[in-house]
Amino acid sequence: MANFSANYGNKITKMRFYSPYERWLTRRALLQALALLGVSTALPLGLGACSPARQLSRAREPEGLRSLLNTRQYFGVAVDARHLADTPYAAAIAKHANILVPENDLKWRVIQPQAGAFNFSAYQKLAAFAQENNQSMRGHTLVWHTGLPKWAEKILLHGGKAEVRSMLHAHLQETLQQTATLVHDWDVVNEAVSPHSRRKDFLRANSPWFKALGPDYITEAFSAVHSLNPTLTLTYNDYSMEYADAAGIRRRSGVLQLLQRLKQQGVPIHQLGLQSHLQCHRPLAGKAFTDFLRTVQQLGIKIIVTELDLNLAKLSGTDSERLNLGAHYAATYLKMIAEVQLLDTIICWGLSTPYSFMTKKDRSTLHPLPLDNNLAPLPLWHAVRSTFIESV
Numbered sequence: 001m002a003n004f005s006a007n008y009g010n011k012i013t014k015m016r017f018y019s020p021y022e023r024w025l026t027r028r029a030l031l032q033a034l035a036l037l038g039v040s041t042a043l044p045l046g047l048g049a050c051s052p053a054r055q056l057s058r059a060r061e062p063e064g065l066r067s068l069l070n071t072r073q074y075f076g077v078a079v080d081a082r083h084l085a086d087t088p089y090a091a092a093i094a095k096h097a098n099i100l101v102p103e104n105d106l107k108w109r110v111i112q113p114q115a116g117a118f119n120f121s122a123y124q125k126l127a128a129f130a131q132e133n134n135q136s137m138r139g140h141t142l143v144w145h146t147g148l149p150k151w152a153e154k155i156l157l158h159g160g161k162a163e164v165r166s167m168l169h170a171h172l173q174e175t176l177q178q179t180a181t182l183v184h185d186w187d188v189v190n191e192a193v194s195p196h197s198r199r200k201d202f203l204r205a206n207s208p209w210f211k212a213l214g215p216d217y218i219t220e221a222f223s224a225v226h227s228l229n230p231t232l233t234l235t236y237n238d239y240s241m242e243y244a245d246a247a248g249i250r251r252r253s254g255v256l257q258l259l260q261r262l263k264q265q266g267v268p269i270h271q272l273g274l275q276s277h278l279q280c281h282r283p284l285a286g287k288a289f290t291d292f293l294r295t296v297q298q299l300g301i302k303i304i305v306t307e308l309d310l311n312l313a314k315l316s317g318t319d320s321e322r323l324n325l326g327a328h329y330a331a332t333y334l335k336m337i338a339e340v341q342l343l344d345t346i347i348c349w350g351l352s353t354p355y356s357f358m359t360k361k362d363r364s365t366l367h368p369l370p371l372d373n374n375l376a377p378l379p380l381w382h383a384v385r386s387t388f389i390e391s392v
């Protein structure tokens, strides 16, 4: 413990705190939290070295996260069907997750690469795996400003509203029909808000959907999905609403204005997806974030975590110090959500390091996900485990 505070604690005192939640991130609290997470605090010895207790627990294969969950809790991962060829990885997904989300296999460019030529083969592989392993699925994503095939972009930019609406309806009809058996919750619209927007409502005006149909494209999308299948749970999904900085303030304002407008219009919207790609160097918004979540909850909208991972790139310290700081940051973040509502759904954007979109971009990325390259639990795995255990 002495080593820890001498070599590490000082870094904590340098972190800026913005609210009682950040002050919770004090040296003592961090040590206590790391101990609670079952993580060795002999950090300077590096990730491989552990306290005797940890070595013992390392020797025992950790239980699958899903075995800890009750029937109303979901821990999941984003998966690309091609990843299932990695047998140990597929086994880890089956062991830990009770819900899957296709990372890319339900995006326009994959399922309708050419107009009218649908291809759900990758999704069907994922669906078969999910059924074999008694896992649920959620859909990602029906309307997004990127990930579009060229033919669709062309219609959005040059076709009239009638042609765009016809294209959207055809895509929704086929996609919802093909996935109806397993997918009962969809990210209907993804990332429609931008802190860089010049609009007072911070809507992403450079979205091809916005340019084609105007700001009510979001209303149209949710209403069309609901009319095609009124039994679906409809989610609005976005990121970076958790930070104290100016961008976080603008993003929370934009998302809240959007949700309030949809509710005023009587649009069926049931969930807000917090993507939660946590940039662990950015101070969390604390009360401003929990107030935001409470306002969302008062609209009758449930909050779920849809794409959790950690960006530790701008944290200083040894690898194990950064991993532990990141896990505590995530635990603090998840605790804030759980203070407002029962947090019953946490989905990570992948399960182990090699399959993170961040690692694919930069192989030097430090472990953004719950399992390392050898499928061994990292501090984030313990933080997620503790969140579920504490929120029953």
Ligand code: G3I
Residues within 6 Å of the ligand: 103, 104, 107, 147, 190, 275, 307, 357
């Ligand atoms: O599958 C093709 C492959 O055949 C081709 O050779 C290769 C090179 O062009 O591209 C491959 O497709 C790539 C795909 O990932 C699968 O690896 C696309 O180019 C690439 O753009 C795509 O990136 C995905 C990105 O969304 C854009 O769709 C990432 O994997 C995915 O993790 C990321 O996920 C997003 C969420 O959907 C929304 N929230 C943010 C999150 C992270 O950016």
